[in-house]
Amino acid sequence: MPPRRRNTYHHGDLRRAVIDAALQAIREQGSPDFSLRALARRVGVAPSAPYRHFEDKRALLAAIAAEGFRLLADGLRKAAGTARPGSLDHLRELGVAYVRFAARHPAHFRIMFRPELADKTPYPELLDAASDSFDVLTSGIRAAQESGVVRPEETGRLVRASWGMVHGIAALAVAGQFGRSRAKIEAIARSASEALIRGLEA
Amino acid sequence: MPPRRRNTYHHGDLRRAVIDAALQAIREQGSPDFSLRALARRVGVAPSAPYRHFEDKRALLAAIAAEGFRLLADGLRKAAGTARPGSLDHLRELGVAYVRFAARHPAHFRIMFRPELADKTPYPELLDAASDSFDVLTSGIRAAQESGVVRPEETGRLVRASWGMVHGIAALAVAGQFGRSRAKIEAIARSASEALIRGLEA
DNA sequence: ACTTGATGTGTGCGCTGTCCACACCCCTGC
């Protein structure tokens, strides 16, 4: 990619610029109620320019959601790396990492589970990223079961309970219900994860 | 209220009809992306008629959210009634009832935590209903602490963990991640609540 | 009967998402 050009007919990296403007708008109002035209104005291009990069508004949201799931999978893997796979610590760090991702990337998080993207079929990029994240969680729990530290109950059930818990804490945190302090939010996630894991121990 | 009048200039209960049409639309598309004009068409009134009952679109959503919180508080209180206050069973039933509410009233649930309603200040009805629901949860946990069956940890922390868990399971269930069967969804909620409670026992 | 206030109608404004024909300009093949 050539260095940023200014005052040229072509923008340089309009796709990225539109995504960033959208994230900014989501951060400001909490919801993707921006208009594509306003985004274009902010970026300094014609109203129809973004349509060269996104089929429609939903496709833009899908791109943001996919980016979010990629960031989430990264965060989960990184956190998991700090503890022995299959250990209870590993499990707890997965939970904390889920919530930390939401606290660090609230704008992404707010888009990722939007109902209008529930059918990910038209967006293979989104579908892949989402299942990848889900797999990291699932295999973390399965490993803990295999190493015998967690009940040998049906894995899917444990995944749903764990995922549900961290997802709920993340959602409420992003909604501002737990205050603005990331440290406090992570502390909540940590103690909640510990409690749930205690309840799931073999 | 007089009996339903048809073919009259005045509708009879337009406010209720608009809310119901909105709920129907939310059920159909998962998000409140309907137009107020379409709602009016469905109900058979002029595009501007709903504005007699709702200041704007957000106020309509706020009314739905408030109704949702009232239904939630009812459901929580009813479920709580089936077990001795302060007992672990009582706690579990609260958790199950939260998720059951979401499974039974998904359209309400989808609206209740929308970011555009996060500032409930302009909607005192919504504010009251929301804090009432929250109080039922909080006092349930406090009672369990006082009867000595749950750790005497800071109550707020326990509330956040518990609320987060049931909220996450509810959200994922409403998003269709756990399939359509209400029985299965409640089973997940039940076993997850039991696990968390085990982890929180004194 | 007359007024009055609540409720529904009709019309208009500015904005939106999206489409289309056209302008521009970088890159590649000759």
Added chain:
DNA sequence: GCAGGGGTGTGGACAGCGCACACATCAAGT
């Protein structure tokens, strides 16, 4: 070293939207 082609941005158009405002209708109280 130049022609032109394809990817990218422009400008204008259209239908539909949220919402405002002036007017119509009707029930209820005097």
